[in-house]
Structures are given as C-alpha cells and as structure tokens.
Amino acid sequence: MRLAKNIFSPKASRIIRVLLIHAKEGWTVEGLSKEAGVSLGFTHAVVMSLIQQGHVYRDNLYKLRVSDPVRLIQRWAAYHNYVAMNVFFRYHTFERNIEAFFSSIRKVKNLKYALTVLAGAHVVAPYVRPTTVHFYIKKAKDVETWVKLLDLRPVETGGNVSMVLPYDEGVFYGVSRVNGLKVVSKVQLYVDLFNYPARGEEAAKVVLKALEEEWRS
Template sequence: MSERDLLLRASERLQATLPAGWDVQITASTHPEVDANLKLERFGSPVLTYRVETKRTITRADVLSLLGKQRYITERLARQTDEAEPWLLATRYLSRQIQDLLRERDVSYIDATGNIFISAEKPLVVISERGATADPWRGVGRPTTSLNGLPAALMVRALADYTPPLTVPELAKVAGASIGAAYRLVDYLKNEGLLSRVDRGPITEVDWPELLRRWSQDAPVLNANSTRGFLEPRGVDSVVQKLGKTTSPQRYAVSGSLATQPYAPYAEARLGLIYAEDPMALAADLGLRPVESGANVILAAPRSPVVFERTSTWRDITIVAPSQAAADLLGGPGRNPAEGEFLLDWMKENPDAWRRQFDR
C-alpha cells in the first residue's frame, strides 16, 4: 500500500464516521514539507483544514521525532503565511500504545483500519472511532510487536533489574533467553523508544518505568497466569505469619501490595498475591479456603519462572523483586495501579537498592 493509497483508504474510513452533510476532501499541499491537506466540510463550507503527515508504518520513536519536526515546520510556516492549521497523522495501522501517545500530545490521527481521533478547539470538533486492534498487514515471521509471552517476561525483568551497559548476548544470558529472541526484542524496544543502543554495540539506556508499564498492559498478571481465589478469615497478615512459619517445600514468591511493604507501602494490604509452583498444595499447607467471590488471597501458577528470580526476604517470607511487584500492581485491579506508580516513584529514587550490575 502506497502512502497515497493509505491516505485515501483512511479518509474513506473517516468519511464513514461523519454525519450527513459532512465531507472529507484530500488536496495537494503547496508546501514541500507537508504531504497533503485534509479538509472537513459541512454542507460545502470549510470547517477545518489539517496538514497531513503520511507514514506507511510508525513506531513510538518515530512519533517523538515527528512531533519535533512538526513543531519546527509549524513555526516556520506561521511566519511565512500566518497560517496555523493543525497536524494530522495518517498511517496504515496504529497500535493502541501509539494512539495513547498521540492523544497525550493532542495530535489527531487516522489509520487505514479505522482507528480515528480528530480533535480541534476552534471550532470545537471531536471525532473518535476504533478500528483494528492488530496490524492486518503484518505477516508471519515479522519482528516482535508485543511484550506478551515467556521470552519477553524474561528479558523485560532483566532490562529493568540490571543497569546498562549490557550487550545483547549478555541480556540473553542473564535473562535465560535465546540470542535471536533478545535481538528481536531489543530492536522492537529501540523502535518504541524504550531503550537506546549503540549500533552493533551495547544497550546504553533503558526507560525501565515505561517498559514495566507497557509489560503490565501487554501481559497483565490476572491474564498472563493461572489464578485462583482463596479466603483467609483472619486476614492477609495471618497469611504472612503462616508463610513465615511454613516448612512446605513449595517454592513461592509473594507479590502485589504485600511485596511493596519493605520499600514503599501505599496502604495496608487487603489482598495477597502469591505465586506458587503448586497453588493447591500451598493453599492446603496454609489452610486457605477456595472461594468464588470475596477472596483476600490470590494464588497464581506462573507461566514464567522469572517471578522466582532475584527475590528477597521480608518477615521470613519470600517476596518478588520490586520490578515484578510494580508490573503486577500496574496491571492489577482496583487501587493496584496507584500502588504500582507509588512503588515506581520509590524505585526511581532508590535505584541502588534494587538494580544490580551484570557480573562479567
């Protein structure tokens, strides 16, 4: 699909969302830095004109670069023509994460699958529509486009827990992943603007807070693991006491609100999240009763063993690493995301307390 084709297809999607009497017109731009103009008309009278930037594909890093370019061009054209048309991005497909980023920056967009966000203040116009949730043109064998799955879990945790510099083979080694998977994920994260890497060299910087947020969105704890609810009538603190005294051979690790208590307690924990290799056996050891509703303990059989990596001890119980706790909270229900952000703030202020160096 050429850029012209995708612009026409995207504008057709936009036209289909408009009420009777409204029309979309695509015209050529007189400015070489602007790909086209998109005009919204109502009963033949112009309402809005957008300067269009057309991209066949776009990554998060492209968006950040594009915003700077648009700002520069806007200022220069305003001096030359006294025009102040807003920008609109037209592309083949926009992921939900990039859509969110564009909305945060007040940039309007349309894609060829029908994802649309048109916003203006004068006159006041807001048009929003959802299209595809996956790129229909992406074929088998293309690069990684998600942080879901076992290899991603292993490497996201390693990228958060270890301070750069870190080569890709070193990342694969410390994460326990294949070198091929490591290169694919690093390329994806670099395109998304979540890490920096020297060409053919090491990873030099990782935006680990945003990386953990993205991981929590792509693989939320309650979706990415097999879970079951239980009740401890005497409360969550009783579970902590029992865990501290248990002699069970079961490998476990406590996450969620309880795992924040040694670092950044947000509030008294009301729900306990515990990873266990055999949740039912651990529930029996702790005397927990399975319930369909009203649970105050969630036992999860993890799909990835990374939850047992780089754990620590608190009150004689094993708790997950702060990076794991933060991701689980950010992707959890209720007040959990607020607790996750509170923990992230502590992690930013105290990196030496939880991040480590790769042992070469």
C-alpha cells in the same frame, strides 16, 4: 533484520525484566540471553526491536543500556493484565491479622513462592493495607500443600487468599526476601499492580517512586 513481533510477550518480557532490574548496567546480547534464559536469536530480535523503538541504545563500549526505564516500564505495565494473564486458585483464611498470616507463610521452607500485588506492595513499600493476599506458586500441584500449611478453606467465589500460577516463570526472576518473606521484584510488582483493581494503580505509583530512587542512585 529480524524483529520481535511483540516486545511484551511472556518470553520477550524476560529480557525487559532483566534490563529494568539491572537498569544501570550495560549488556551484551549474549549476556542478556543467558541471564534471561531465552535463545540468542530471540534475544537479538527483541533487542533490535527495543533499539528501533528508542527503549535501548548502545553506549561507547557497544553495551546495551535502557534509554528511559520509566518510559519502558510504563509501556509494559499498560500492556500487562495481571488478572487476565494468570490462573488463580482462590481460598479463604479465617486469620484476619495479615501479619499473623505472613508469619505462617514465613514458616514454609520448601515451596517456591513470591508475594505480589497489594500484599507484595505492603511488604516492600507499605501504603495500602491489603484485604487479600496473592502469591505466585511454581506449579498447580503445590496448591494442595499450601492449603494444608496455611489452613485454607475452599470458596466458590471471592476469597481472601489467591495462589497464582504465573503466565511465565520469569515472574520469579529477581525475587527478594524482605523481613523473611519472598516478594517479586519491584519491577514485576509495578507491572502487576498497574492494571490491578482495588487501589492497584495507587500502590503502583508508590512502587514506581521506589524504583525511580534506585535508578537514580
């Protein structure tokens, strides 16, 4: 029986992300493979590992289901390191009003993005008011366009706006639109926040509470 070496690798996490975002659904290996965008053989290996570790089980219709979504997402979050895993392009905006800055982002129509960490949490589960804005971008060559559209200034250190080239394109799965802004799924938001400094864990708890309510409903 083939098992996955690491159930939290970038490719394997695509499968976990699908399972957690749709935690109340049952899946076939084939359906999960197609939804996550990974090969059937690899999906089977990850599923077998998840079953072996008690994270996934088969119901009476032989569909795959998450045993305990909170336990699984907390394990993933403990492994995940947002700061170390991604590439950051840091800039500065002179706009101090975050709502005004969000308004500028809303006007951008043809670039793929998704807010994350404290800025994302502020939109979907307000608790900590962010002093920086982080958002995932599709490709590095988009940075120059974003800089012009948002009137950003380069910085050598620090900065209050970070464009983030993701460790895997799976971060865009389940992106939602909230008040005209695109935000990563609550699942991705939680794992990004968990080990994020500057009150990240605090904000993560609020996001997890919202997720638990969705999973119970």
